[in-house]
Amino acid sequence: MLKRLKNIAHPFIAFTILAFSLIFECDVWLFKPPQQWWFICVLMLAQALAIGCYWSPVCCSIALLLLNGIGEYALPGYSQYTSYFMFLAVVLISYRTSNRIGTLLWVVLATYTCLETVLRPGSFTGYGCFAFCMLYVLAVVIGRYMAWEQRRTERIRESIRIRSRLEQLEANQYLAVCLHDALSQELALISMETQLQSVDKTVPDEERWRRVSEYTQNALTDLRRIIVQLRGSDGEFRGTIDIDETMMSLLQREAAAGDKLLHEHGFSGETVLESAQDANVHSSELNGLLSLVCHEIYTNMLKHGDNSKPYHIDVIVSDTRLRINYHNAICDTATPLPGGSGLDSTRHVVDELGGSSEHESHDGVWYGNITIPLDGHV
Missing domain, CATH: 3.30.565.10 (Histidine kinase-like ATPase, C-terminal domain)
Structure with a gap:
């Protein structure tokens, strides 16, 4: 179960949809369940659009706003359920768009609420209108905060990936420096002795082979030391030279x-x-x-x-x-x-x-x- 939760592609969207859907379903079925089947179908259509916001947040959120705006006037009693998914739509649209679009959306909804208060007496009090406008502000702020948090999380993950690659490259470079520092001169001396053997006869072959054997032993000793010290008991890279x-x-x-x-x-x-x-x-x-x-x-x-x-x-x-x-x-x-x-x-x-x-x-x-x-x- 935990493994499946970790595989959720959009955890912020999933959590927001789940929270608003639970509140919506509790209001529908626990307090005053509707009796007409067509009314229940409209409510379930709204719920289906809310679930669809996980895959298409902006389009389904706009559809929710239109459904709630029309249903509030076309269906008696539907206004009881409109606020939940309207706030959900504002949060998701603000989350997936920009500061300008979030601000524009708030202006549109605040204007809609104020006009409804004026044109439909009894729908909202002055305090209720102000409260709804502030809730829309809060929804926009939550959506933009979620977007900022997602970008921040992605930057942290990217920095961790970059740091991991850099550490691996530094370890590879450091190992190359260690091998070069420990082995290059011995190997060059072995090459020199084998080349001089055919052109310089003043040094006996026994002496040259003794030198080759000595250089080889030194190179093997250095190589064994690098292998032993390559990783410490804590699994961290350990070099043979002082960085x-x-x-x-x-x-x-x-x-x-x-x-x-x-x-x-x-x-x-x-x-x-x-x-x-x-x-x-x-x-x-x-x-x-x-x-x-x-x-x-x-x-x-x-x-x-x-x-x-x-x-x-x-x-x-x-x-x-x-x-x-x-x-x-x-x-x-x-x-x-x-x-x-x-x-x-x-x-x-x-x-x-x-x-x-x-x-x-x-x-x-x-x-x-x-x-x-x-x-x-x-």
């Missing part, structure tokens, strides 16, 4: 991890961070881009760089932009290594944010300059 991490703290973490990686592979050099503003910048989009850029820079140095010569990376943060300048010696190999899609992807993402990404090689040294605007994130 409140500031831009400078992320840069410091990436610089430390990148320098450590290069130094473990025999490189010498450093990453220098310079900031001319408060380091309290929070942006998941910006942090994801910076993580991607840093991984690409350090991985390319490890993949193509000459570890016999030092590298250098300058990260300069101003009030309006972030600039990364770096250079490293290029390793002399007989066969160029495949790849290059990561650099193109980075350039594409930076360009979409209004930045620039420039790279060139000169005298055996690779130079890079990446600029990212901060106007929309600071």
Whole structure:
């Protein structure tokens, strides 16, 4: 039963029709039941029109007003039952139309009541006429309130649906950031080792396979940690990175991890961070881009760089932009290594944010300059 009630398409209309119909039926059958069959048929026709208001509120309500207006004069005794469905019609017409039509309807009915009071002495007293006009005002206000409440309910439902979709999209984006942050560098290192195996014979195959095994284990460990932490005991999404991490703290973490990686592979050099503003910048989009850029820079140095010569990376943060300048010696190999899609992807993402990404090689040294605007994130 409750499930069927929840499936009612227009609960406001159904409740209003039910309330007025119960009052109408009680007045018809409990106090002074009519005796003529044709009179009962007219009353049941009015009841049928009231029920039909659920599917066609405006048309059936207008039909009710016309039936009651004609029946009041054509059928003796019918005026006893006219008020119920007249108020019902005013409520429903006001509910399904607009403020102007509701006001116009009140003017018409108030004029009709006043004319009836004047032209039919004894039908209404002055107080009764005023009371009916105020009841029509109340019916119009109830109808407009029901319309406002319905629009408000629909907006709340729509906001809940939008919020649910946004939360799902944020969870998907957050998971993608977690996977990228945890796995991209290990997978890139595995790819680098397999590519170098055929062009650089200075490192024994056993050492390369040991490195591949180490990187694979690290990637699997990170993946298992993400799976375990993906959902907590309360069913809420839990990430593996801090969404409140500031831009400078992320840069410091990436610089430390990148320098450590290069130094473990025999490189010498450093990453220098310079900031001319408060380091309290929070942006998941910006942090994801910076993580991607840093991984690409350090991985390319490890993949193509000459570890016999030092590298250098300058990260300069101003009030309006972030600039990364770096250079490293290029390793002399007989066969160029495949790849290059990561650099193109980075350039594409930076360009979409209004930045620039420039790279060139000169005298055996690779130079890079990446600029990212901060106007929309600071």
